[in-house]
Amino acid sequence: MTPAARLAAAITVLDDVIAGTPGERALTQWARTHRFAGSGDRAALRDHVYDVLRARRSLAALGGGMTGRALILGLLRRDGPDPDSVFGSGGHAPDALTADERAAEQQSVTGAGAADLPDWLWPLWQEALGEEAMSAAQLQRQRAPVFLRVNLSRGTRDAAQASLLADAVPTAPHPLVDTALRVLDNPRRVAASAAYREGLVEVQDSSSQMAIARLPLLPGQRILDFCAGGGGKALALADRLGGPVWAHDIDPRRMTDIAPRAARAEVQITPLATEALRKAAPFDLILCDAPCSGSGTWRRTPDAKWRLTPERLTELNAIQSEILDRAALLTRAGSVMAYATCSVLTAENEGIVAPFLERHPDWTRIDRMALQPTEHHDGFQMSVMRRT
CATH class of the missing domain: 3.30.70.1170 (Sun protein; domain 3)
Structure with missing residues (x-):
């Protein structure tokens, strides 16, 4: 595919995303119906789509609308090359620009628009990040380091x-x-x-590695990764501990990759079904890396910030509180529990930990880590608590 044809494909995928299809699904559907596209084409297409989704509002202002075509026009006006070298360049390129598209006034954006965030989310972002709110939001426009x-x-x-x-x-x-x-x-x-x-x-992002490094691990401890997912943090825990680690997820299917990953790393991780947790308890340290908005990682998953709603954030808060309460039942006096999210929002961090400590006076916070997105790491927060 030519560079212009890849941008034309990005227009098609973006129109699907704007219509409500999740970004990954839209990319997968396109690939299934365009099997002639090579791995380089698919990678370039993904990059174009994600570059747009990271800055959807500001690019819409540059391109004159919230369509796939307008967003790609905005991307070219921001980053180059000259739109006329792409639109109408022949072959499978997008159609030439119309007179209306050329004449459309490029709008300026402020506030939530300049931050490339939904309007309802901008006050929450400012509450969490204060004077760094705009710079942190605009950093999320960039591709994340690996x-x-x-x-x-x-x-x-x-x-x-x-x-x-x-x-x-x-x-x-x-x-x-x-x-x-x-x-x-x-x-x-x-x-x-x-x-x-x-x-x-x-x-693994460096923020997660920094969190693992701060946990008070001791040889021989019984450690549980309570929301293990694919097991990235369980692997890091096992490597640092030099001993076995237990892993649990409410959906066992998410833990499918743990066994082959543990075998490759030569560490011991034992998955636990929900009904097996009580029998395996108590644990000396439990990591609760809770499901969250992912607001600290939106440069990696930019579609997520546009799909998040106030209602979904409320649902996540309820899940996060329940996770802490359930994990606390698997501890004993002296146990440590770490609550972590890859979110920077106060509602998902201090808004969960402070009420937990009020409900459970036998728990005391002993450490806190709060990272905003930078060139060195994603946004990430963790509170470490000890049961007295």
Whole structure:
């Protein structure tokens, strides 16, 4: 596919997204009906679509409308090349620009529009981030860096760098956490690299690695990853602990990848069904990485910020509170529980922890980590509590 044809495809996918189809589903549907497209075409298409979704409101102002065509026009006006080199350039390119499209006034945006956030969400974002609200929101327009976690039980960070470089994946050490590497080029080659195949590295944002590094782990502790999902944090816990870790998720299907990932990393992780939790308890440390809006990671999942609603945020808050209450039942005196989200919103962090501490006076907060999105990490928050 030519560059112009890829942009034409992005217009089609974006129209589906605007009509209500989730971004990943729209991309998958396009790929299934355009099997001639190669992996490079699909990757470029994904990049175009996600670049637009990260900045949908400001690009609509530049392009003159909220259609796939207008959004791609806005993207070209912001980043280049000249729209006339794309629209009407022949082949499978988008049709030439109309007189109305050329004459449409490019609007300025302020407030939520300049932040590329929904109107209802902008006050919550400002409440959480204060003077940094606009800069943090605008950072979310950029593509997120790719970070790797080095399994230190398998090798050193220097060894991981050397192995990755041999497979044309240059990296740099992270300045804030000793397990992390930032991928400088060729991130799509990571999964095929020897370092990844042999369990020396895993893909994991540095914010999660920083959180694991702050947990008060001790040899021989019984540790549970209560909302394990695919097991990324359970793997990191097991590597740091040097011993077995238990993992649970309310939907066991989400834990399907844990066994092969643990085997590759040569760590021991035991999945637990919900009905098996009480028998396996008590635990010395429980990590509750709760389902959330993901507002600290929206440069990775930009579709999510446009699909979030006040009603869904309220539902998430109820789930988050329930998770803490349920996990607390699996502890004993002296146990530690860490509540974490990849959200920066107060309602999902302090708005959950403070009421929990009021309901449970036998729990005391002993540490708190609050990260906003930067070039070094995603947005992430964690409160560590001890049962007295």
